[in-house]
Amino acid sequence: MNAWFGASVQRKEDPALLCGKGRYADDIHLPGMLQAAFVRSPFPHARIRNIDVSAAKALAGVHAVLTYRDLPERLQEPIEMLQPNPSILQVFMPHVLPKDEVCYAGEALAIVVAENRYIAEDAAALVEVDYEPLPSVSDCLKGLEPGAPLAQARANSNILAKMSLQSGDIERAFRNAPHVYRERLHLHRGGAFFMECRGLVADWNPVSALLTVHVGTQSPHRLHRVLIDLLQCHDSQVRVVTPDIGGGFGPRGQVYHEYLAVCAASILLERPVKWIEDRRENFLATNQERDQYWDMEIAVDEEARILGLRGRLVHDTGAYLPKGVVLPWIAGATVPGPYVLPAYKLDIVVAMTNKISVSPVRGAGRPQGVVVMERMMDLVAAKRGLDRAEVRRRNLIRPEQMPYAVGITFRDGRPVVYDSGDYPACQARALQAADYAGFAERRERARRDGRYIGIGISNSVEATGLGPYEGATVRVNTNGKIAVYVGASSQGQSHKTTFAQIAADHFGVDYRDVVVIGGDTATISQGHGTFGARMAVTAGSSVHVAAAQVASQIKSIAAEMLEVPETELELRNGRVQVKQVPGTSGVPRNIEGVGLSLREVAVRSIGMSGFAMRPGSKPGLESTAYFTPDKSTYANGTHVVEVEVDVETGQVRILRFVVVHDCGRLINPMIVHGQIVGGVAHAVGNALLERMVYDADGQPLSTNFGEYMLPLASDVPHVNVSHLETPSPLNPLGVKGVGEGGTITGIAAIISAVEDALSPFGIRIRETPISPQRIVELIKEARQSAHKSV
Amino acid sequence: MPDRRRISVLVNGAGYEREVETRLTLADFLRHDLRLTGTHVGCEHGVCGACTVLLDGLSVRSCLMLAVQADGCSIETVEGLAPAPDQLNLLQQAFMKRHALQCGFCTPGMLMTLTEYLRAEPNPTEEGVREALSGNICRCTGYQAIVAAALDAAAALREQGGAREELAK
Numbered sequence: 001m002n003a004w005f006g007a008s009v010q011r012k013e014d015p016a017l018l019c020g021k022g023r024y025a026d027d028i029h030l031p032g033m034l035q036a037a038f039v040r041s042p043f044p045h046a047r048i049r050n051i052d053v054s055a056a057k058a059l060a061g062v063h064a065v066l067t068y069r070d071l072p073e074r075l076q077e078p079i080e081m082l083q084p085n086p087s088i089l090q091v092f093m094p095h096v097l098p099k100d101e102v103c104y105a106g107e108a109l110a111i112v113v114a115e116n117r118y119i120a121e122d123a124a125a126l127v128e129v130d131y132e133p134l135p136s137v138s139d140c141l142k143g144l145e146p147g148a149p150l151a152q153a154r155a156n157s158n159i160l161a162k163m164s165l166q167s168g169d170i171e172r173a174f175r176n177a178p179h180v181y182r183e184r185l186h187l188h189r190g191g192a193f194f195m196e197c198r199g200l201v202a203d204w205n206p207v208s209a210l211l212t213v214h215v216g217t218q219s220p221h222r223l224h225r226v227l228i229d230l231l232q233c234h235d236s237q238v239r240v241v242t243p244d245i246g247g248g249f250g251p252r253g254q255v256y257h258e259y260l261a262v263c264a265a266s267i268l269l270e271r272p273v274k275w276i277e278d279r280r281e282n283f284l285a286t287n288q289e290r291d292q293y294w295d296m297e298i299a300v301d302e303e304a305r306i307l308g309l310r311g312r313l314v315h316d317t318g319a320y321l322p323k324g325v326v327l328p329w330i331a332g333a334t335v336p337g338p339y340v341l342p343a344y345k346l347d348i349v350v351a352m353t354n355k356i357s358v359s360p361v362r363g364a365g366r367p368q369g370v371v372v373m374e375r376m377m378d379l380v381a382a383k384r385g386l387d388r389a390e391v392r393r394r395n396l397i398r399p400e401q402m403p404y405a406v407g408i409t410f411r412d413g414r415p416v417v418y419d420s421g422d423y424p425a426c427q428a429r430a431l432q433a434a435d436y437a438g439f440a441e442r443r444e445r446a447r448r449d450g451r452y453i454g455i456g457i458s459n460s461v462e463a464t465g466l467g468p469y470e471g472a473t474v475r476v477n478t479n480g481k482i483a484v485y486v487g488a489s490s491q492g493q494s495h496k497t498t499f500a501q502i503a504a505d506h507f508g509v510d511y512r513d514v515v516v517i518g519g520d521t522a523t524i525s526q527g528h529g530t531f532g533a534r535m536a537v538t539a540g541s542s543v544h545v546a547a548a549q550v551a552s553q554i555k556s557i558a559a560e561m562l563e564v565p566e567t568e569l570e571l572r573n574g575r576v577q578v579k580q581v582p583g584t585s586g587v588p589r590n591i592e593g594v595g596l597s598l599r600e601v602a603v604r605s606i607g608m609s610g611f612a613m614r615p616g617s618k619p620g621l622e623s624t625a626y627f628t629p630d631k632s633t634y635a636n637g638t639h640v641v642e643v644e645v646d647v648e649t650g651q652v653r654i655l656r657f658v659v660v661h662d663c664g665r666l667i668n669p670m671i672v673h674g675q676i677v678g679g680v681a682h683a684v685g686n687a688l689l690e691r692m693v694y695d696a697d698g699q700p701l702s703t704n705f706g707e708y709m710l711p712l713a714s715d716v717p718h719v720n721v722s723h724l725e726t727p728s729p730l731n732p733l734g735v736k737g738v739g740e741g742g743t744i745t746g747i748a749a750i751i752s753a754v755e756d757a758l759s760p761f762g763i764r765i766r767e768t769p770i771s772p773q774r775i776v777e778l779i780k781e782a783r784q785s786a787h788k789s790v
Numbered sequence: 791m792p793d794r795r796r797i798s799v800l801v802n803g804a805g806y807e808r809e810v811e812t813r814l815t816l817a818d819f820l821r822h823d824l825r826l827t828g829t830h831v832g833c834e835h836g837v838c839g840a841c842t843v844l845l846d847g848l849s850v851r852s853c854l855m856l857a858v859q860a861d862g863c864s865i866e867t868v869e870g871l872a873p874a875p876d877q878l879n880l881l882q883q884a885f886m887k888r889h890a891l892q893c894g895f896c897t898p899g900m901l902m903t904l905t906e907y908l909r910a911e912p913n914p915t916e917e918g919v920r921e922a923l924s925g926n927i928c929r930c931t932g933y934q935a936i937v938a939a940a941l942d943a944a945a946a947l948r949e950q951g952g953a954r955e956e957l958a959k
Contacts, residue, residue: 010886010887010889011886011889013894014885014886014891014894015878015886017891017894017897018868018871018872018878018882018885018886018891018894018897018901019828019868019869019871019872019878019882020826020827020828020829020867020868020869020871020898021828021869022828022894022895023827024827024830024895026821026827026831027821027827029822029825118811118813118814192929193929194893194895194929195830195832195838195840195893195895195896195927195928195929195930196830196832196893196895197832244893244894245893246830246832246893246894246895246896247892247893247895247929247930248893249929278834279832279833279834279835279838491893492891492892492893492894492930493892494892670889671889673889674889674892674930674931674932674935677931677932677934677935678892678929678930678931678932679932680932681928681929681931681932681933682929704833704835704837705833705835705837705838705927706835706837710927710929712923712924712925712927712933713919713920713921713923713924713926713928713933713936713937714920714921714923714924716932716933716934718916718934719932719934742932
């Protein structure tokens with residue numbers, strides 16, 4: 001049965017991609033296609049007094065310049081916010097094109113459509129906008145101060161939502177606590193920076209009244225939903241289909257107003273229109289994440305066991321609220337992690353600023369939650385004079401406590417209940433793999449050579465496989481070919497391979513003989529998207545269920561055709577055939593291997609024109625399943641990192657990186673390994689390199705890869721990955737999500753290691769990322785204060 | 791009126807003659823004029839390396855170069871790597887075996903950078919490969935598998951002796 005599930009088979013995606021035969025959005029050339037460019041605000045906040053498009057329109061090769069006023073009435077409404085929540089006080093969402101106000105530098109306010117992109121960009125530069133600059137908010141804490149400017153002129157304050165997470169008796173926990181420690185942390189924003197910038201081709205065909213949108217999105221059905229609302233058309237009149245996609249990591253799942261403007265342009269001009277974002281636009285106008293301030297205090301007993309944790313989180317949502325309160329909620333719910341936390345209270349404030357909106361970036365709030373908890377654990381260890389691993393060990397939830405109710409509600413509306421996992425074993429294994437016990441000696445040796453090395457640990461528990469569902473249709477075509485259709489697209493996660501592996505086992509075929517088609521709203525009616533490390537759990541389980549149903553249908557039809565009981569049939573080598581079962585006399589019956597091809601069964605299954613179907617049979621070898629997980633399944637991991645810090649230059653070099661991860665059963669270990677190592681690279685960026693800099697007015701200052709540094713081959717260490725496999729009881733495959741774990745867990749461990757390397761200076765790190773400049777500053781401050789205290 | 795020039799180039803051994811605007815980048819020329827879309831544009835400011843092609847054997851950023859500057863040159867792109875339509879060369883095979891690509895967008899640039907590197911360096915070290923790749927950004931893989939694939943490919947090329955010609959056009 002399990003020939004393919006669990007095997008590190010090579011990817012079906014690769015041959016085309018390795019030969020330059022991938023097809024990404026910008027590789028699509030349609031007859032009559034025009035190209036778009038956007039006019040973007042140079043101000044973080046401004047009123048639009050007037051837009052003069054006459055010079056732009058007059059340029060040869062320009063077909064249209066559209067602003068708010070040129071849009072049909074229905075497209076003049078703000079985009080709907082798809083994640084309502086009672087804690088939201090005010091909602092601000094972008095317009096397809098802004099009406100009279102721009103709220104971040106880079107907000108697009110007019111679209112130019114021309115023969116080619118060169119002309120479109122020339123024309124965009126000729127659009128004259130009369131702006132009235134307005135006061136703006138850059139830092140979210142400053143925006144909460146009395147008298148602060150408003151980030152949106154129509155807002156009554158910069159607070160968009162307030163909520164709390166609470167479990168246990170927090171007052172009592174602190175009242176009786178022998179030790180209470182406080183910390184303020186600032187986690188800075190970065191971005192996804194997928195290598196292929198955003199882009200799409202919108203193709204309105206007036207003859208068939210069909211809008212086809214070729215767009216690299218993580219959530220084709222979400223865009224489809226918004227478009228049929230805006231266009232007030234039937235669902236079959238909009239088809240969102242995803243080409244190859246050059247990375248996603250979260251922000252590619254959002255419905256951007258530029259997409260809608262490009263669709264509007266195609267409809268108005270009755271021509272295909274392409275827009276490909278350039279990298280500067282990607283820095284300005286693709287959603288980012290992670291700006292959060294946390295003020296926390298932790299109460300512990302004499303043995304450093306946690307009694308309670310409480311505090312306040314201020315979450316910067318940027319100029320709009322596309323994801324409601326999802327991100328701070330996930331961050332807050334991730335804080336408890338693998339630790340017994342008897343009482344917890346977090347007050348969350350969602351604050352608006354004049355920066356590009358915030359939506360999930362790989363980890364989606366979880367990395368912040370983990371950094372916060374792990375920083376507090378390190379703080380407790382330092383204050384109590386205990387080993388950091390030992391403090392963690394004392395507080396870990398034990399496997400016999402599973403399933404473990406944390407006592408708070410997750411953003412999926414369900415209580416946070418960890419389904420499975422062995423956290424102490426995970427940490428112990430990681431410590432061993434990193435030779436944690438031998439570190440003291442390594443440090444001593446290093447110090448004798450004048451080198452500063454440090455080691456850091458972090459643990460995380462990660463909600464994965466979020467609902468509500470992601471469906472799959474499995475069909476055996478009448479030519480015998482097996483096709484699997486899933487709603488969401490792949491941006492490198494290898495769906496074409498892993499879902500084929502799952503299906504192939506049911507049909508007894510080679511996984512290369514199963515075609516997987518994802519991210520096309522014409523092939524499956526419902527879908528939510530690739531996010532939250534959910535596709536293996538949701539779509540994977542749906543593929544499993546649907547394939548099992550079709551396999552059973554094949555046996556049922558074949559049993560009738562062959563006049564053999566179903567129980568004696570098997571699917572093998574692309575055929576349904578009689579199994580090797582000894583007959584009643586105990587000897588083979590000479591009918592083993594007798595069978596039918598899948599084509600023969602598929603042809604029988606559809607019936608014959610003009611004839612009645614077999615009673616009780618359903619037409620076609622096909623089944624659609626929507627596996628709806630009742631709640632999230634929780635993956636976990638431990639990272640141990642060893643670093644060396646050059647105290648003169650602040651340069652951090654990672655010497656050792658150990659990951660022990662538990663994502664349940666592995667569909668394809670090679671692919672899982674790749675997901676984890678890739679996630680670790682993102683963590684390296686978030687911990688040490690990636691800083692999206694804005695000035696005091698919200699003007700972005702790091703808008704290229706020279707100013708904003710992504711991790712390079714020379715920055716990312718070799719990562720030593722091993723797995724625990726605690727199957728999830730919550731889905732038929734026993735899988736948990738894995739796409740984000742490397743990022744979620746890694747940042748905290750790196751920061752912890754850097755702090756440890758700097759322990760001779762008594763430095764606490766309270767921020768991410770921690771750049772070489774900042775390290776040198778902190779060392780200097782520490783030296784000065786040591787000097788003063790002498 | 792835009793300034794236009796006639797250029798002729800050899801791309802993966804095939805000759806092309808086209809009239810182009812002088813401001814057209816080499817990347818856009820390859821991608822949109824010749825429809826060789828395997829060369830990818832990731833940043834348009836010469837940092838990410840996705841658009842790397844070989845010009846007379848040396849790697850260049852095709853986003854930072856104008857098509858007219860390539861007049862009379864021989865260009866190699868990712869489309870020219872495979873020895874036959876249904877085959878992969880040793881470097882491509884190593885990428886597949888090691889799972890050295892996920893979304894695949896940076897891959898053409900990685901392959902072209904490594905092609906140049908492995909032609910010149912038959913005995914690379916891990917550090918050497920990482921240094922050679924430090925001008926190419928990958929957001930998916932964490933580089934580990936790419937480095938391993940490059941070392942595998944170098945070993946396979948050494949082993950097969952004459953097969954080194956596969957990379958040496």
